[in-house]
Structures are given as structure tokens and as C-alpha cells.
Amino acid sequence: MFADFKCDHAAIMKTSFVKDTQPRRFRPYKFMTDQQEIDACVMLLVREYGAIKDVFLIAASESGFYPNISQDYMIDFCKQNKIMSNAKRHRFEQADLEKIFEETNMEWEEDEADANPDDLLNRSEFLEILMRIAHKKYGLEKQAELGKDGQDGMNDGVGNSALKQGSTNNSHYLTTSQGLARILKDVIIPISDRADIAGFRENRCHKDALVCSTIMKNYVNIQQLYQRHL
Numbered sequence: 001m002f003a004d005f006k007c008d009h010a011a012i013m014k015t016s017f018v019k020d021t022q023p024r025r026f027r028p029y030k031f032m033t034d035q036q037e038i039d040a041c042v043m044l045l046v047r048e049y050g051a052i053k054d055v056f057l058i059a060a061s062e063s064g065f066y067p068n069i070s071q072d073y074m075i076d077f078c079k080q081n082k083i084m085s086n087a088k089r090h091r092f093e094q095a096d097l098e099k100i101f102e103e104t105n106m107e108w109e110e111d112e113a114d115a116n117p118d119d120l121l122n123r124s125e126f127l128e129i130l131m132r133i134a135h136k137k138y139g140l141e142k143q144a145e146l147g148k149d150g151q152d153g154m155n156d157g158v159g160n161s162a163l164k165q166g167s168t169n170n171s172h173y174l175t176t177s178q179g180l181a182r183i184l185k186d187v188i189i190p191i192s193d194r195a196d197i198a199g200f201r202e203n204r205c206h207k208d209a210l211v212c213s214t215i216m217k218n219y220v221n222i223q224q225l226y227q228r229h230l
Contacts, residue, residue, distance in 0.1 A: 017049050025124035040177035041131050048184045051192035056126050068120035071101050081187045092137040100132045138179025
């Protein structure tokens with residue numbers, strides 16, 4: 001409305017993802033050692049990057065710290081979307097998230113261009129924290145806590161993940177990439193689909209009479225809000 005809109009076509013998405021995952025910004029090697037698993041996670045993030053961008057935009061707007069996300073918002077986000085759990089097998093509690101949030105925000109090779117507040121997440125850190133949550137809740141670290149060894153399973157038929165079945169009691173375990181696939185499928189993609197940001201812009205923002213009327217009545221206030229956060 002106040003600036004030229006650039007559609008998220010393939011070239012823009014690729015450039016944006018490469019920028020978000022530069023080594024000094026995105027650091028899965030700080031908590032994962034299996035390169036094959038890291039690569040599998042990155043492929044999932046690439047594939048669902050559009051949905052992740054949408055959810056981050058919504059979260060940053062709602063958190064009150066645009067263009068970042070606060071820790072309190074991230075805690076509420078995980079509670080509301082049932083990422084937090086007291087179940088033994090996939091236990092993930094608020095203390096786990098608080099620790100992960102702090103670790104994600106820790107700057108290792110920071111320069112002024114990449115600096116952001118230590119108590120807020122930028123988009124690169126949002127990508128990383130999704131991986132950290134999957135690693136803590138589902139990954140090999142969680143299996144080690146439970147004292148179980150997983151066995152390779154079969155692909156689940158949806159192109160993402162294969163459950164790993166425990167060797168002793170038919171309990172099911174997920175690798176970090178499989179856990180990330182579950183979070184993306186169960187949480188990120190549904191939120192993005194419900195929001196339908198592109199659809200709103202294309203089909204309602206400049207075409208729906210009620211929406212246009214509301215925007216025009218509040219045009220000055222909306223413009224001031226935009227300029228304040230530009």
C-alpha cells in the first residue's frame with residue numbers, strides 16, 4: 001500500500017533463504033553433528049520456506065517487537081500450538097524453550113550489520129530455533145535421555161519422514177529432521193494456510209468493498225503505523 005509490492009517468486013525466495021542461512025546467522029552445527037541430518041533439515045526448511053516466512057511475519061507483528069519475536073510470544077506460541085508437552089517420550093517444557101531461546105540468541109561471530117537484541121528472535125534465528133526444538137523434543141538427544149536405541153524405519157509415504165521404531169517395546173522415535181517435518185506439517189503450514197497473506201492481498205485488500213472502506217477510513221493511522229515500523 002505504501003511501497004511497491006514484490007511477489008515472493010522463486011528467485012526472491014532463494015535469495016532470501018540464502019541470506020537467512022548464512023553461517024554467521026544460522027548455526028545448526030552448534031547443536032548437531034550429523035551432517036546428513038543437518039542437510040535433511042535444511043531441505044525441509046527450503047521446501048516450506050514460504051510458510052515459515054508467513055508465520056514469522058504474523059508472529060513478529062503480533063509480538064509487538066516487529067521485525068522480531070519476543071521470548072514471551074514464543075512461549076505462548078509453543079503452548080497454543082501444543083509443541084510443549086509433558087509426555088515422557090516427547091517431553092518439551094517451558095524451561096527447555098527458555099534455554100533454547102537463549103542459546104539461539106547467543107552471538108558467536110556478530111557484526112553490526114547482523115546485530116539484533118539478545119532477547120528477540122530475527123527470521124534467521126526463527127529457522128534455527130525450529131531445528132533446535134525438533135532436536136530437543138524428538139532428536140537423538142531425546143533418545144539418549146530415554147536410554148533407547150532407534151532402528152531405521154520406512155518412509156511414511158508423505159515424502160518427509162520415517163518413524164524410527166524402538167528395538168525393545170514398539171515405542172516410536174523420530175530423528176531431528178523427522179521431528180522438524182512434524183512441526184512444519186502440524187503447526188507452521190496450517191497457520192500459513194489459515195492466514196493466506198497472499199490471497200488476502202490479491203483477492204480482498206484492493207477488491208473487497210468492506211475491506212477497502214475500512215482501510216480508507218483508517219488510512220492515515222495505518223500509514224503512521226507503517227512508517228513507525230519501516
